[in-house]
Amino acid sequence: MSLYDDAVLALKGYGNRVDPAQEELRQVYLDHLVRHPDGMWKACEAGHLTASALVIDPERGRVLLTLHRKLQMWLQMGGHCEPQDTTLAAAALREATEESGISGLTLLAGGPVTLDRHPIPAPCHWHLDVQYAALAPSGATEQISDESLDLRWFAYDEVASVADTSVVRLMTRVRAALEQRG
Numbered sequence: 001m002s003l004y005d006d007a008v009l010a011l012k013g014y015g016n017r018v019d020p021a022q023e024e025l026r027q028v029y030l031d032h033l034v035r036h037p038d039g040m041w042k043a044c045e046a047g048h049l050t051a052s053a054l055v056i057d058p059e060r061g062r063v064l065l066t067l068h069r070k071l072q073m074w075l076q077m078g079g080h081c082e083p084q085d086t087t088l089a090a091a092a093l094r095e096a097t098e099e100s101g102i103s104g105l106t107l108l109a110g111g112p113v114t115l116d117r118h119p120i121p122a123p124c125h126w127h128l129d130v131q132y133a134a135l136a137p138s139g140a141t142e143q144i145s146d147e148s149l150d151l152r153w154f155a156y157d158e159v160a161s162v163a164d165t166s167v168v169r170l171m172t173r174v175r176a177a178l179e180q181r182g
Contacts, residue, residue, distance in 0.1 A: 004040050006087045007049055008033060010130065014112055025115045029128050039128075042080045047126030051091035052078020053107065053134040054170050055100050058178055063159060063171055064142055066099055067150040074154075074163045076170060078129065079147075088112070092132040100136075100151065101143025108133035108181070114173045116166045133174040 001009075011033075014026050029049065038044045054076040055064040065074040077099040078092065085091040089107055096105050116129045142151045156175065160168050 001086075003081060003085055003087065003091075004033065004037065007040060007130070010088050010111060014115070015110070022115055025117055028117065029115065029130075032128060040081050042124070045123050045125065047124060047128055048080070049088070050078060050080055050127045050129045051085075051088045051095060051132070052076050052129050053092040053096035053105075053132040054113075054167075054174050055096055055102065055105065055134045055136055056171075056174055056178075057136045057140065057153065059138060060153075062153045062155050063174075064100055064102075064136065064151060064153050065159070065163060065167070066145075066148040067152070069147055069149050072149075074152075074167065076131065076167060077134070078131070088130050089132060092130070093134060096132075096134040099145050099147055100134075101145060102136055102140045104137040104140070105134040106137075108135060108174070108177055110177065113177055114170055116170070118166065131170050133177065 011026055011029050033039045036044050036046055040049050042048055066077055068075050077096040079095045081091045093107055112130045113133050114131045116131060118127055120127050144151050159171050
């Protein structure tokens with residue numbers, strides 16, 4: 001199965017139907033892929049899917065954010081899909097591992113946690129981000145990558161003071177998913 005096919009299946013199975021805005025966004029992503037068979041790749045100037053993951057340490061009630069080198073913002077780990085990625089989940093896990101330096105991350109079961117569409121500078125126009133949660137193993141130690149200016153753990157209640165609304169929304173949905181899990 002191709003990464004494109006996996007993305008279509010992941011989006012069709014995305015289970016956040018209680019939020020009409022997320023349902024509408026899911027359809028925008030699916031329509032985009034129908035119109036743009038290259039919509040998984042950075043070269044698609046109309047926009048492309050990206051995969052990200054919020055690294056979370058539920059034992060300590062904290063999340064790891066990266067100070068993005070280009071954007072100068074505290075964000076979750078994530079980025080573009082690569083040819084070796086076989087699934088969106090694998091792309092998100094790869095990005096989280098590369099950018100956090102933490103080995104042994106595992107994705108929270110159940111697929112994507114949320115979707116976030118945001119404009120980016122030309123020549124491309126949109127990132128259609130499929131967002132997951134990555135659970136840090138006990139005692140995890142982060143290591144700054146070339147893509148980050150800094151990495152820092154933030155308590156849940158600190159995130160709103162350092163990150164934008166998309167990261168806060170992702171964190172809120174990740175915490176809700178963790179609570180449902182028990």
